[in-house]
Amino acid sequence: MLDLTKVAHEALSQEDTGWNMGSFGAIAEFHHVAGDPSPAPVDGLTQVTARGGVRIDNLEGVTPVAYETLSPKPHRWTQAVSLCLPEHAAAMNQREVLTELGSDTGTIRSENCEDILFDMGLKQFQVDFCIRTGDPNLLKVLRDNAGKSLFETGNPAMPAILAAHPHRVALTRIGRIEVYQMIGGPDTGGKSPEGPHTHVLPKLLRAGRTHSANTPIPEGLTPCGALHPENPVIGRLGEDKPFNRAAFDAFQGLLNAWAPEEYLTGKQGAWRLLEQVVAASDVQEPDSRVGRAGWRNGIRQWRILHGNSALLDDWAVAFDRETGLSDPENPGH
Template structure:
């Protein structure tokens, strides 16, 4: 039997699971996977039909678990990036007509689709139109074609080697700056050089139902993600977090030297300490997390 935290078993347990939010793609083209259900194991991968979409999960991803700051001064975010080696490159931004050689439904193989020119590295963003008229957009720039294609019937697709999502309706998102810069992911995500995050999964959070909807802290949810973080997080950042937590537990204050991502780790540890043990010592807050300090001074709910 696979270990629960082993990559394949972990992803399979979260695919279609209630409360787990998924997205596929990079900043230039990404799509949410909504709904929950029971995936079907097929020769081509694990297939999930839920929320008006179809999704296929395949093995091969390198996982990167991470924690980042949220806009709530007491809160944090967490997630798991599904990565592959490589560099993203800059999207072409040009629409072309191509053949779909790896659809989820075998009967769709070889059908013509529009490549939207938004892909980076191994990511492709496609549109499978219901009418031949849509292919008149071939040759246009995405900036010209987006408004033309959005109301047309068809399926929007984000395809990667590890996760593919197909969904009817205009649900594809693109960050315009990413088309210019070629950046594949948010700078706050601590992705090591040489990896591209192709998809993300966001497990249930221990302190909120969803962004903006706090809940009573759930220690079991917290422990679950910490186990994932210890196995699939960046080892240097996990070691830093363990050191900070040990200092807090022992009443010591020997502030570590940190870069941007390291400082985030310290701040997340302080915010989690608030839920686990109570307010952190002021010297830590003065040095690393003034927003949390102000929120505590202003009282509950701030």
């Protein structure tokens, strides 16, 4: 059986592994940028650079859920391990208005511990999505508008935040991610900066979901964060890259230990039938949503592993079509 703490510790030393914490609509991401100095060594489950940091404070009671999701691009897939808690244990404060929390005594870097933390009041179930600043001008605007919704018509706090680019801090029951870079928007050319960044997407916030419907989280669990080991076909900037068999095999180990059984059955079933050269017309895809995702990713991965064939083309036409089982790979970028 895999040890989650050991897996997390090793992942934090891997520059190609990304992390996130947040909800469906408010998320903080940590990624190492190629060419940057290696993350500074820090005691415990922590990784920090000049651009941001991630710290895992508590894995007690965490259930890891490994999964692969379908990409809109038919030659790709995404992958992650969600770190989940029972619903009652994952709940955060769910504040609805801008709220001053005081000095950030739990900060990853000691130089930020005197800066003031504000909950943005996004009312997300498993994350207190915050900003942190020592800027006196921004502090005045924030304090003048504390107790109000950031989305209230005419509230000057949100424009002030977007102009000042304070640190963003995502707080969960398992730890935190801090982002020191600018907020993606007009000052960054309309896209998120490379490396650590955040997304606050009002349209998704209004859905009131803890995670995408395409993420196979078992009922009763809530994802508080996730690690994203190196993808074997997608580079750090979302570009196609030559297939990395070592990265593929490494994630299959996590998948076999921690994936939903329906997914594994779907993918392995497709592989078995393809190996037996069974025609697409003679097989039936799984009944469940999760099983069908495994089946379709199995087709994609078989092509990567074994090359093109007329048989595989027939399977792709029959089964690997767009059915609402995929999400944008980089929402908000």
